[in-house]
Amino acid sequence: MTKRALITGITGQDGAYLAQLLHGKGYELFGLVARRGTESLWRLRELGVEQAVSLIQGDLTDLSSLFRAVETAQPTEVYNLGAQSFVGASWAQPAVTAQVNSIGVVNILEAVRRSRPETRFYQASSSEMFGLVRNDAQDESTPFYPRSPYGVSKLAGHWFTVNYRESYGMHASSGILFNHESPLRGLEFVTRKVTDAVARIKLGKQSELRLGNIDAQRDWGFAGDYVEAMWLMLQQDKPDDYVIATGTTTTVREMCRIAFSHAGLNYENHVIVDPKLFRPADVDMLRGNAAKAQRVLGWRPKTEVTTLLRAMVDADMRRVGRERAA
Ligand code: NDP
Ligand code: GDR
DSSP states (O other), X not given: OOOEEEEETTTSHHHHHHHHHHHHTTOEEEEEEOOOSSOOOHHHHHTTOGGGEEXXXXXXXXXXXXXXXXXXXXXXXXXXXXXXXOGGXXXXXXXHHHIIIIIHHHHHHHHHHHHOTTSEEEEEEEGGGTOSOOSSSBOTTSOOXXXXXXXXXXXXXXXXXXXXXXXXXXXXXXXXXXXXXXXXSOTTSHHHHHHHHHHHHHTTSOOOEXXXXXXXXXXXXEHHHHHHHHHXXXXXXXXXXXXXXXXXXXXXXXXXXXXXHHTTOOGGGTEEEOGGGSOSSOOOBXXXXXXXXXXXXXXXXXXXXXXXXXXXXXXXXXXXXXXXXX
């Protein structure tokens, strides 16, 4: 029987990589697309899977659209990747963030439970739920202490997923993913903001880069590796929660050094720390322990942070170069 996947957040970074992975495995693909003013299918196009996905209009805050999506797609697996995913914006729009990231999860769980309860369900949870960490490496037993409206909203989504699993016996799993990046990352996130700026500075289009807290440390992996973990979770007999991470942490400052030096530049000549870009409360350090995912799923990260950043700089050099030629 052909497997059928419904992906919310199909137009985002992870949506595109997951669509590419599942297309390669022969899935029939359906993607929920919220109507936007701007063109949003460029990532699917870059990975060559735009034609492989049937798009269904809908929004996580609109329960009726989710029922329609589930009824249309008749999915065997649902991946809930849709979210207001930018932590920085969550202080300015806390209610929208909660609406999409918390109530949106209830909505999609309800649509699945009432229409096709046997469907396997994946929830995109986040290391941001750990927030103010008090131990060296975070795993599935680490207590949560979110530090942003985004983190709080994701924590509610996480617990709704656990609760639907325990209340209704649904095959609902939650992946607690640490930061993962790629050349398809949105420009608002710090790695892509840096690699895009490196390309612009190198090609003479920009001279400085303003950043916030460059002492923050993150455990950065490659999105292409992380979507494999999502898929593996739904192939298990039993649903569960898993931390997905590389186990290596890097400061924003060191990340800048790696990215700038790949283009033959010294970040110290270009990066300006701007207090206006500091968050009201930040997560200072994250480092994940993915031992359970390795043991149960056989998953391990394949891409190391320096390789990832260099690939992102190379992709931005090509993009910015094309802009110049046009
Ligand atoms: P992106 O920001 O790239 O993509 C988010 C997606 O959600 C977009 O397709 C967006 O659509 C969609 N979306 C936003 N609001 C709604 C809504 N109301 N209804 C339906 N869809 C909506 O995020 P990523 O791909 O990086 O992340 C995927 C998921 O994983 C998110 O839930 C994120 O919070 C979570 N996560 C991400 C991590 C990371 O490091 N990347 C780490 C841990 C968790 P549009 O393009 O039209 O706005
Ligand atoms: P994060 O990623 O908040 O961890 O959320 P982001 O790249 O936005 O920030 C990482 C760290 O860098 C510091 N920083 C800056 N961040 C941005 N965006 N812009 C800046 O100019 C800047 N300067 C310093 C931040 O303060 C922070 O400490 C990402 C998202 O993908 C979430 O959806 C996901 O859940 C988590 O990762 C895990």
